[in-house]
Amino acid sequence: MTNHNKEPRKRFLALDTSTATLGVAVTEDGNILHEINASGERNHSVHLLPIIEEALRASGTTAAMLGGISVGVGPGSYTGTRIAVTAAKTLAWAWKVPVAGISSLHALAWGGLSMGLANPEGSLPVTETGGDGPDWIIPLMDARRGQVYTALFAAAGEEQAPVRLVSDGIRLMTDWVQQLAERLEQASAQGARPRVLWFVGETAQHGSAESLRPLLELGSFRTVPYELEGRWTGLLGEKQLQAGSDDLHSLIPNYTQLSEAEANLRRSSEGSLKPQ
Missing domain, CATH: 3.30.420.40 (ATPase, nucleotide binding domain)
Structure with missing residues (x-):
């Protein structure tokens, strides 16, 4: 049978x-x-x-x-x-x-948050001026030339997946920090300043106190080196x-974004179409 x-x-x-x-x-x-x-x-x-x-x-x-x-x-x-x-x-x-x-980046954010919450002594506190709103999670992957693959998520804990606030993208880290500072100021004005900002992932290059200086007076930070x-x-x-x-x-x-080889090929093709 x-x-x-x-x-x-x-x-x-x-x-x-x-x-x-x-x-x-x-x-x-x-x-x-x-x-x-x-x-x-x-x-x-x-x-x-x-x-x-x-x-x-x-x-x-x-x-x-x-x-x-x-x-x-x-x-x-x-x-x-x-x-x-x-x-x-x-x-x-x-x-x-x-x-x-x-x-x-979504997976990196959830994993980095989980690691940070499980090992708070292993993360680097930058400042302690947090609010009462949900935590913000900023995943970082190095994209070279001062750029990062990054996004922004919010979470009230590790049990549920973080909720997306900003789409995935490649951004200059200096510009991204300024954008985050503006968001923090808006959140504070609305009484929704996040409890903690978690910078997770490849933080060695992009998560230093120097690179995050514009945020120092605006929120409470943790940086968590984390591999997906x-x-x-x-x-x-x-x-x-x-x-x-x-x-x-x-x-x-x-x-x-285009890969370097694809970008070079496009530039070459565009150049060949220019009038002589």
Whole structure:
């Protein structure tokens, strides 16, 4: 007698290769069944599929048990982000499951906040002039030339995913700090100054007291050096996949700007069209 398994697919696979850390996680009902985070940006393409196989095997998960795949779409490393997105789309097509593209900055914000709240002594207090409003989380990924991939989120704790206040983008850190200062002044005037500003992620270059000087008198800060973990892409993916999936064929990385090679090619093409 054939045993037809008709139970709903409750497990989810998460992938993110947008940073120097390769993150893979298997989740179910908001629980982390298995997670692997491996460093080595130049080797993501080599290690991703073996690590996926290892995570599935270690969690006792088969393709038939998966309800979907979530993938970090960046912004971040151009090559790295493409690796995970391509793998997620290929596996989703082969296994006939939905796929969800997740902001890597959103995952970074949630993970960095969780680490900061769990280890307050490990974060750097810059000033102590916080308010009573929800915490603000500012994820930072270095984008070179004084630029960062960043966004702004708000959260009242780590149990729920941070809520987006400002979209993902690439910004000059000096300009971004000024924009945050203006927002803080507006929030203070409205009686909604955030309790703490969490700068999380690649803070060594962009989270120093000097770079944050315009904010010193406006809010309470913590800077949390943090490397992205696959679990946060997974937890965000669970929520999104329960609400609806992305179109498999149109899902692409969020580059936020042209790659240097593409920019050079465009400049070259535009130059060749100029009248002689």
